[in-house]
Amino acid sequence: MKTDELIHLLAADTLPVKRHVAARRLAIGMLFALPVSMLLMLTVLGLNPALGRYATVPMFWVKFGVPCLMAVAALPLVARLGRPGADTRIAWTAWVLPVGFLWALGLLVLLQAPAGEAGALMLSRTWRVCAENIAVLSLPMFLAAIWALKSLAPVRPALAGAGAGALGGASGAAVYALHCPELAAPFIAIWYVLGMALPVAAGAVMGPRLLRW
Amino acid sequence: MYPAASMERNSSATDATHAQTEQTLRSLMLAGLDGDAASYRRFLQQLGTRLRSFYRRRLSAWPDDVEDLVQDTLLAVHNQRHTYRHDQPVTAWVHAIARYKTIDLLRARQGREARHDVLDDDDTALFDTTENNAAEARRDLWQLLATLPDRQRLPIEQVKLEGRSVADVASETGMSESAVKIGIHRGLKALAARIASTSRPRTKASS
Numbered sequence: 048m049k050t051d052e053l054i055h056l057l058a059a060d061t062l063p064v065k066r067h068v069a070a071r072r073l074a075i076g077m078l079f080a081l082p083v084s085m086l087l088m089l090t091v092l093g094l095n096p097a098l099g100r101y102a103t104v105p106m107f108w109v110k111f112g113v114p115c116l117m118a119v120a121a122l123p124l125v126a127r128l129g130r131p132g133a134d135t136r137i138a139w140t141a142w143v144l145p146v147g148f149l150w151a152l153g154l155l156v157l158l159q160a161p162a163g164e165a166g167a168l169m170l171s172r173t174w175r176v177c178a179e180n181i182a183v184l185s186l187p188m189f190l191a192a193i194w195a196l197k198s199l200a201p202v203r204p205a206l207a208g209a210g211a212g213a214l215g216g217a218s219g220a221a222v223y224a225l226h227c228p229e230l231a232a233p234f235i236a237i238w239y240v241l242g243m244a245l246p247v248a249a250g251a252v253m254g255p256r257l258l259r260w
Numbered sequence: 261m262y263p264a265a266s267m268e269r270n271s272s273a274t275d276a277t278h279a280q281t282e283q284t285l286r287s288l289m290l291a292g293l294d295g296d297a298a299s300y301r302r303f304l305q306q307l308g309t310r311l312r313s314f315y316r317r318r319l320s321a322w323p324d325d326v327e328d329l330v331q332d333t334l335l336a337v338h339n340q341r342h343t344y345r346h347d348q349p350v351t352a353w354v355h356a357i358a359r360y361k362t363i364d365l366l367r368a369r370q371g372r373e374a375r376h377d378v379l380d381d382d383d384t385a386l387f388d389t390t391e392n393n394a395a396e397a398r399r400d401l402w403q404l405l406a407t408l409p410d411r412q413r414l415p416i417e418q419v420k421l422e423g424r425s426v427a428d429v430a431s432e433t434g435m436s437e438s439a440v441k442i443g444i445h446r447g448l449k450a451l452a453a454r455i456a457s458t459s460r461p462r463t464k465a466s467s
Contacts, residue, residue, distance in 0.1 A: 048401035050308055052420060053331050057338040058301035059419045059426070062445045064293055064342045130343045131356035200340040202360035259364070259456055260336070 068198050069126035076191025083187040084222045092180065092226040106230045113145045114220035121214035125192050128207040129199025142213050146240055153236025168233040177227065181219045181242025189215025189246050193257055201258050208254020209247045216243030286350045293341065304334055311358060318362055325365060327397040333361050335452050404454045412447030415440040
């Protein structure tokens with residue numbers, strides 16, 4: 048086919064352009080993915096029975112609120128990653144910044160803790176499963192983000208996959224916080240961040256394969 | 261907010277040309293997005309010329325791939341035009357797409373040439389005098405088109421082949437006008453998907 052013929056053909060496709068594709072897909076994806084992630088947590092892990100008491104514990108709100116904030120920050124990030132030529136540095140910074148807050152808080156608590164308690168504050172009882180559980184709970188939202196990106200044009204597939212992981216990881220951590228019994232800042236700073244980083248890394252690896260167009 | 265792809269520290273004359281290119285392409289594209297098919301066609305034609313010289317410079321080792329890539333990019337620009345934001349320079353948007361398509365091709369090439377070197381013996385390049393004209397693409401989109409289902413293939417072939425209007429095609433094929441439009445629209449998406457899957461890198465299988 049000659050290029051002029053192709054151009055003629057393309058100009059014959061006069062269906063109006065869909066608008067707000069990214070926002071719509073992310074909204075629909077979230078509508079399906081979050082309940083799935085929630086259900087997974089409720090059935091396999093179970094809601095934390097002490098959740099009612101946590102309402103007055105500031106550290107619970109850090110543990111639950113920071114991932115929520117990061118998930119919200121990841122939405123424009125994913126949308127921008129799907130748009131050729133859009134700058135994503137600010138959006139990435141907005142996603143990473145809360146991690147800095149978690150680390151600062153964790154470090155502060157560690158420095159003030161009596162000697163010999165540092166290990167308990169960092170590892171506690173559930174360190175073995177925390178990051179892994181967050182990674183598993185991140186899957187539904189990760190897939191929803193990939194689905195949204197597939198309707199867009201990610202020109203940096205590895206980065207876009209990482210962005211999908213950023214949205215998935217933050218959502219997974221927020222959901223896991225409703226089960227997790229830990230309230231020590233150093234624990235959150237290590238294992239929650241690791242749990243969110245796992246989907247980011249996995250997304251970066253899988254992105255080029257999943258997001259080709 | 262968006263770094264313009266053309267914002268290099270060149271002479272002011274070059275900057276002015278770039279600004280003018282941006283302005284022309286942008287107004288044609290915006291008119292096209294509003295449903296002005298003639299402006300849209302001119303936008304694609306100007307873009308095609310620019311893409312051709314862009315790829316010729318970048319892919320001097322594979323001159324045969326240039327026209328394939330031009331067509332591939334035009335199809336991508338068309339299918340992904342919903343990802344263009346009106347406050348963004350068109351040149352930056354297209355440049356990002358062209359860059360992606362270049363990297364994609366180079367990756368596919370690496371996989372293929374790792375297995376067997378392509379030694380092109382026929383020296384047709386010597387007789388290439390049509391430097392600025394559209395060369396015939398190596399990959400024939402007609403063949404890919406033939407693999408599409410009828411409801412997509414027929415409208416595309418009819419509109420394309422004889423340059424008929426959607427209304428003509430609708431009355432001749434017995435499809436409704438909206439079915440013809442949807443057929444063309446989905447067919448072009450499917451065509452891009454076929455291209456992506458036929459040029460898939462095979463590094464995994466070979467090494």
